[in-house]
Amino acid sequence: MSKTQQWLLYGAYGYTGELIARQAVKKGLKLVLSGRDEAKTKQLANELGLSYVVFSVSDLANNTDLLKAYDLVLNCAGPFSQTAEVFLDACIEARCHYFDITGEIAVFEAAAERHQQAALAEVILCPGVGFDVIPTDCMAAMLKQAMPDASHLCLGFDSRSGFSPGTAKTSVEALPEGGRVREDGLIKQVPLAYKTRRIDFGGGQKLAMTIPWGDVATAYYSTGIQNIEVYIPGSPKLVKRMKRMNWIRPVLGWSWVQNIIKKRIEKTVKGPDEQAREKLTTYVWGEVTNPAGERIQKRLLVANGYQLTVDGSLHVVNAVLSQSDLSPGYQTPSSLLGADLIRQLPGTQDIHIES
Incomplete structure (x- = not known):
């Protein structure tokens, strides 16, 4: 063409x-x-x-x-x-x-x-x-190369880049749908903060929770690995808040509730300026395991999300x-x-x- x-x-x-x-x-x-x-x-x-x-x-x-x-x-x-x-x-x-x-x-x-x-x-x-999903997708592919018989893949990132208005609105739209993981090759709907674990993304151990990140879809096509989860850091207080939010997820999907939240985002969320972006970096982490229980972890430091x-x-x-x-x-x-x-x-x- x-x-x-x-x-x-x-x-x-x-x-x-x-x-x-x-x-x-x-x-x-x-x-x-x-x-x-x-x-x-x-x-x-x-x-x-x-x-x-x-x-x-x-x-x-x-x-x-x-x-x-x-x-x-x-x-x-x-x-x-x-x-x-x-x-x-x-x-x-x-x-x-x-x-x-x-x-x-x-x-x-x-x-x-x-x-x-x-x-x-x-x-x-x-x-x-x-940022969605180049670094985590490449991490998934690197780990698959390192362990061709991997059956489980966990990915994650530690970023403080903040939200742009568009990203914030997308996140609000996703809340009523809950979380997502891939199990035995199929994408499964799960509660928000479905799983937690402690992860060293690159700057020390932190409590982390699962999120419905795009790699639940893309990493499967990149690697063929059947079981995929994606994590971000979350304080104990935030994890509890996300778990409580599962009880009101249907309400968050009501159109008038979505409209109220999105209008507030338009007024208050501007995205970081150039000076703020230049100071920010992101840790990207990945882990694969195979049926024998062998494990490989890898970490990257990348530029801020924007x-x-x-x-x-x-x-x-x-x-x-x-x-x-x-x-x-x-x-x-x-x-x-x-x-x-x-x-x-x-x-x-x-x-x-x-x-």
């Missing part, structure tokens, strides 16, 4: 989208900005000296020609539960590669279900090319536009560009491996 080597950044004026747009310009990448708000899209495009187009996701659902001029779309408009599936179908129809920065399990599963369609159209579908999302998404976009031998269909970041992808991003350091 050869078009113009031009790609579209949708949701360009959002917190993370704007960070990506500004960094893309610094790198000299050729892109077109897009979003549903004409005033915001135009203002940013004019400032950066870029072209822009304006359309909504509902427009795209009725007119896939909107994407036919582009080789690739990077979707930064969350919550992705409301945008990704329309883009997935439209990109297959328009023969345009699809990428986004989601961490939502449902989006990864929707992309995987379209694998055959995308492969026939010679289109790559690769959601999760940001910087990694900017660097990671642009690295993937550039790689796809410059390489013609990548396999079409559904891909995870590590299956597309290899487990060493994370080591190619600024700020990544190996800590150590334990057997």
Whole structure:
């Protein structure tokens, strides 16, 4: 598929989208900005000296020609539960590669279900090319290489990067659904803070709890490992609060409750500024075990979540536009560009491996 080597950044004026747009310009990448708000899209495009187009996701659902001029779309408009599936179908129809920065399990599963369609159209579908899920996905692939007969995989990260408005809204949407783990190859709905354990992510032992992170879906496709859990640190007080929240999860799904919380997020959550982002780093941890009870742990130190999302998404976009031998269909970041992808991003350091 050869078009113009031009790609579209949708949701360009959002917190993370704007960070990506500004960094893309610094790198000299050729892109077109897009979003549903004409005033915001135009203002940013004019400032950066870029072209822009304006359309909504509902427009795209009725007119896939909107994407036919582009080789690739990077979707930064969350919550992705409301945008990704329309883009997935439209990109297959328009023969345009699809990428986004989601961490939502449902989006990864929707992309995987379209694998055959995308492969026939010679289109790559690769959601999760940001902090969700590049570092943990690459960690999973590294551990699988180290222990090919692994039957259980645990992943986790210790980050203080904070939330952008879009990420906060996505988290609120996910609360009524509870937690997720993978058991015997199948994704299983579980309570919030379903399991706890003490983990040294890289900065010392901490209490940690399970979360419904995207790797419950993606790591299975990257490694074939049948049992997967993802953890983050949580104080005893936070763990108790999450467990209590299980009793009111149905209420959190009511539309008026969701609207109240999301409006509060719009007023109060701004995302960290550049100075704050530069001071933050993230520990990424992983562990595999096999049926014999052997265990391997690995740790990485990576950039803060927002910087990694900017660097990671642009690295993937550039790689796809410059390489013609990548396999079409559904891909995870590590299956597309290899487990060493994370080591190619600024700020990544190996800590150590334990057997």
